[in-house]
Amino acid sequence: MGRVNGRLIGWGVLVGTLAALNYSTRAVSGKPDPNTLYEYATAVGGLFQYALMFGLIFAIAGGSFAFLGWSRPHSWPRALGLALLVGVGASIVIELIDSFLHGSSEQGLTPKHWEHAHLGAYLANLVVVALVDPVVEESIFRGAGYSLLERYGRRTAIVAIGLSFALAHGLIEGLPELFVLGAALAWLRAKTGSTYPGMLVHGAFNAVTLIAVIFS
Numbered sequence: 001m002g003r004v005n006g007r008l009i010g011w012g013v014l015v016g017t018l019a020a021l022n023y024s025t026r027a028v029s030g031k032p033d034p035n036t037l038y039e040y041a042t043a044v045g046g047l048f049q050y051a052l053m054f055g056l057i058f059a060i061a062g063g064s065f066a067f068l069g070w071s072r073p074h075s076w077p078r079a080l081g082l083a084l085l086v087g088v089g090a091s092i093v094i095e096l097i098d099s100f101l102h103g104s105s106e107q108g109l110t111p112k113h114w115e116h117a118h119l120g121a122y123l124a125n126l127v128v129v130a131l132v133d134p135v136v137e138e139s140i141f142r143g144a145g146y147s148l149l150e151r152y153g154r155r156t157a158i159v160a161i162g163l164s165f166a167l168a169h170g171l172i173e174g175l176p177e178l179f180v181l182g183a184a185l186a187w188l189r190a191k192t193g194s195t196y197p198g199m200l201v202h203g204a205f206n207a208v209t210l211i212a213v214i215f216s
Contacts, residue, residue, distance in 0.1 A: 008148045010060040014053075014140070015164050022170020031108035037125040037210070038111060038118035046128040050136045057140045061147075068143035069195030082188055083197040087204060090184040094177045103174030110213050126210050134202035141165045141182060142189040142198045154190050161186040181205065 036042045061067040073079035098104050111122075141161050149157035162183025166175045185198040 007060055007062070007144070011057075011140075011144055011148055014056055014060065015145070015168050018053075018168040019164075019170060022168065026170050031106070034108055034111050035115075035118075037109060037129075038115060038121050040121045040124055043121065043124040043128050046125070047132065050128070050132050054136045054139060057136075057144050061144050067147050068139040069146065069189055069193075069198075070139070070143070071194050073192040073194040073197060075192075079192040079194065079197045080200075082191055083201050086184045086188045086197075087201045090181050090201075091205075093180050097177050097180065101173045101176060103171065103177045106171050106174045107169070110209060114214055114216060122210075122214075126207065129210060130203050130207035133206060134199045137165070138185070138195040138198045138202055141168075142185050143195045146186055146189050150190070158183050158186040158190060 057068065065071075141164065145161050145164065146157055149160050152160075162179045162181075165182030165185075166178035169178050171178065181202075185202060188198050188201065189195055
């Protein structure tokens with residue numbers, strides 16, 4: 001019991017720190033430069049940040065990949081079907097919310113205009129955002145977070161993970177949209193017993209957002 005509580009405290013401190021850093025950065029600096037993904041330095045900095053975050057959550061998990069949800073789903077066909085359902089369903093709900101709150105523009109990471117001259121740097125950042133980010137964030141929230149909170153009931157865990165995921169991003173208008181995505185992915189973890197399907201959905205969300213800029 002003490003070991004589990006210690007892990008939960010560690011997880012809470014990590015998530016709370018992420019939220020505090022992101023909200024304070026927003027308060028001081030405002031939105032990030034919309035052209036930040038045109039810089040290789042952004043990709044390098046992102047890799048360093050995610051490596052640190054993964055190292056911390058891996059330590060909290062006691063070196064257990066299973067605790068992070070890195071295990072085969074109960075059934076891959078069913079998991080992929082549920083992943084598709086979550087991806088489509090969450091997209092529809094988020095689009096409806098965004099039509100009122102415009103939370104998608106708050107994060108401010110995607111460029112307003114496509115510049116082919118920066119293709120290399122943009123693709124490097126695409127790899128970080130669409131591949132590295134989903135692995136790390138799913139490990140933190142739907143992985144360790146869900147493993148720690150499931151003992152309080154699945155519904156409680158799903159809501160708590162959705163809320164913590166939203167808060168950790170440091171947004172206000174985008175909070176409801178992030179909550180929907182975070183809770184939907186937590187539900188997917190509960191149904192499949194794995195974070196792999198969530199990584200696929202999360203990665204697809206991020207990839208579509210960035211690729212859309214190229215064809216805009």
